[in-house]
Amino acid sequence: MKIEDLKVGEIYKCNVDEDMDYPFEGKVEKVYEHSALMEIVKNDPKDDSNKTELNNKIVVSIKKIKE
Secondary structure, eight states: OOGGGOOTTOEEEEOOSSSOSSOEEEEEEEEOSSEEEEEEEEEOGGGHHHHHHTTTEEEEEGGGEEO
């Protein structure tokens, strides 16, 4: 996926190496040069404590965002 393909408000599948242990779905809030600020909207229940620590938001590299 390319950064210019991301649309604010759209939901994408994500998988990060840090902060979240399992894949999740996030809604794009802001697009940066090589990443996006995502609101975590759907996640594995085992990651609920991580989601709470992050206040439901995480910055994700474009390389870790799938359609």
